[in-house]
Amino acid sequence: MTGQSFGYIRVSTLDQNTIRQLDGEPLDRVFTDHASGKDQNRPQLEALMDFARDGDTVLVHSMDRLARNLDDLRAIVRRLTEKKVQVRFVKENLAFTGDDTAMSTFLLSVMGELAEFERALLRERQREGITLAKKAGVYKGRGKMLNAEQAAALIRRAAAGEAKAALAREFGVSRQTIYQYIRPNP
Incomplete structure (x- = not known):
């Protein structure tokens, strides 16, 4: 007997499109969070991890949709694979079962580290852009919340x-x- 296939989708804002992430994948159920990848409080991810059982497969568009740092990525994948749930990343074309080879474990680490590095570069570029905008008198920051x-x-x-x-x-x-x-x- 084969298990069910679940999708996990994460977008950072409510107006981002969730459809493209697992479009065309046959899924029994989809769990969608509207939260930052660095945020530990993701109710739908927790629901998925509680719901998935031995023989199930969890599909995620890409590693950075599941976690933004290597430690979190490894912990989530480990938590699922310890339950005998397969985790499959569509974009990277990688799957993890818990019985993984040294090469697949290495790829998880390298790809996860790349996602973390990419996030750090994004934050760095953002800080540089804000600094330049402030010098040019263009950046005023976020407006006051209260009048x-x-x-x-x-x-x-x-x-x-x-x-x-x-x-x-x-x-x-x-x-x-x-x-x-x-x-x-x-």
């Missing part, structure tokens, strides 16, 4: 002792944003 009236109310209520988490929920911002507004300016 002046909201900010004044927030500061007043926080000073009165209201819980930061409750304020964050009410104003629709993170707790970190709350702290940025109430932190005295040097």
